[in-house]
Amino acid sequence: MTQAAPPGLTLCNNAMLRRATRKLGQFYDDVLAPSGLKATQQGLLYQIHIGDDPAMGAIAAALIMDLSALGHTLKPLIRDGYVETFADKDDRRIKRVRLTPRGLVKLDEAMKLWSLAQQRFEAMVGKDEAARLRAALDDIAALDFDTPPAAPSK
Amino acid sequence: MTQAAPPGLTLCNNAMLRRATRKLGQFYDDVLAPSGLKATQQGLLYQIHIGDDPAMGAIAAALIMDLSALGHTLKPLIRDGYVETFADKDDRRIKRVRLTPRGLVKLDEAMKLWSLAQQRFEAMVGKDEAARLRAALDDIAALDFDTPPAAPSK
DNA sequence: GCCGCTTAGTGGCATATGCCACTTTCTGAG
DNA sequence: CTCAGAAAGTGGCATATGCCACTAAGCGGC
Numbered sequence: 001m002t003q004a005a006p007p008g009l010t011l012c013n014n015a016m017l018r019r020a021t022r023k024l025g026q027f028y029d030d031v032l033a034p035s036g037l038k039a040t041q042q043g044l045l046y047q048i049h050i051g052d053d054p055a056m057g058a059i060a061a062a063l064i065m066d067l068s069a070l071g072h073t074l075k076p077l078i079r080d081g082y083v084e085t086f087a088d089k090d091d092r093r094i095k096r097v098r099l100t101p102r103g104l105v106k107l108d109e110a111m112k113l114w115s116l117a118q119q120r121f122e123a124m125v126g127k128d129e130a131a132r133l134r135a136a137l138d139d140i141a142a143l144d145f146d147t148p149p150a151a152p153s154k
Numbered sequence: 155m156t157q158a159a160p161p162g163l164t165l166c167n168n169a170m171l172r173r174a175t176r177k178l179g180q181f182y183d184d185v186l187a188p189s190g191l192k193a194t195q196q197g198l199l200y201q202i203h204i205g206d207d208p209a210m211g212a213i214a215a216a217l218i219m220d221l222s223a224l225g226h227t228l229k230p231l232i233r234d235g236y237v238e239t240f241a242d243k244d245d246r247r248i249k250r251v252r253l254t255p256r257g258l259v260k261l262d263e264a265m266k267l268w269s270l271a272q273q274r275f276e277a278m279v280g281k282d283e284a285a286r287l288r289a290a291l292d293d294i295a296a297l298d299f300d301t302p303p304a305a306p307s308k
Numbered sequence: 309g310c311c312g313c314t315t316a317g318t319g320g321c322a323t324a325t326g327c328c329a330c331t332t333t334c335t336g337a338g
Numbered sequence: 339c340t341c342a343g344a345a346a347g348t349g350g351c352a353t354a355t356g357c358c359a360c361t362a363a364g365c366g367g368c
Contacts, residue, residue: 011288012200012272013272013276014197017179019219020171020294021171021175022217023297038324039168043168046166057345057347065325066326068347069326072323072325093334094347118165133290134165179325179326180326220355221318222319245315245363248315312365322355322356325353333344335345
């Protein structure tokens with residue numbers, strides 16, 4: 001099943017985005033299951049990995065997610081010993097995050113599975129189409145919705 | 155800020171999708187805020203509205219969401235008196251859902267705000283681009299990931 | 309009519325995300 | 339130096355979503 005959405009539903013950009021996210025999320029989660037990580041967690045570990053002991057705020061900004069949401073999402077990963085935090089040397093307000101050796105191993109394991117999911121997905125929609133899609137999504141992520149309809153001076 | 159994602163991040167189709175969903179979700183939620191509904195709730199009310207006393211399973215299938223997740227999401231809406239459920243006359247396993255008069259009024263109110271969000275968004279990315287994006291998302295939603303790489307007979 | 313299989317939901321548990329109210333630190337103006 | 343205001347996180351509360359184990363109801367086959 002999983003038919004094309006009924007005309008009425010197909011019109012809302014946000015609803016369609018969420019719908020596709022649920023679908024794709026289930027797929028990536030399934031493939032990542034053997035690692036015990038969810039796709040969101042794998043993504044978060046990766047984000048931390050490619051950063052240089054990133055501050056929580058920096059991670060949240062990169063992923064466009066609420067700082068507190070990041071804090072919550074980080075908890076199970078800390079609990080399971082994959083990541084650890086430590087205060088910045090110069091600014092004690094800042095809390096930096098890094099992978100533990102165990103987290104690094106787990107990320108490696110997860111990345112292999114991620115590759116499979118990624119490849120399977122791109123084999124179905126086509127590499128070009130996937131790239132186009134990611135570009136479109138990145139554009140959306142970069143939009144500036146602030147300006148209330150009629151933007152004032154500042 | 156909200157920079158273009160660092161190269162490394164931009165590669166995961168799933169991560170990019172979630173990231174864009176968070177961003178767009180915040181926008182639609184903001185615009186819908188005056189109604190007291192979240193974009194997800196407005197979407198759910200709408201889905202129920204355009205259906206003919208849809209069964210929970212039907213709604214879940216249309217939105218590609220877990221049946222139990224739908225049940226949970228429905229609770230606050232029932233609590234607030236926007237929707238009500240009733241057993242199907244012929245099959246007592248089936249629980250149908252419909253808007254209450256109050257829910258209908260609230261949906262009308264929310265749809266007006268939704269239109270604003272929708273228009274503002276499409277004004278920024280362009281109507282065509284938006285339509286193209288929705289089509290791509292619908293395609294993803296329609297994919298069949300079941301077949302484990304090498305699909306056997308049955 | 310009875311039994312096993314399937315279908316539709318429910319409840320509990322866990323993660324994903326957000327917003328808001330605070331607390332702790334920093335910073336800059338005077 | 340001192341204090342108001344900004345910046346970075348934390349905790350609590352609420353919704354969004356999923357998976358799994360169950361329960362209740364149809365459906366067939368014999």
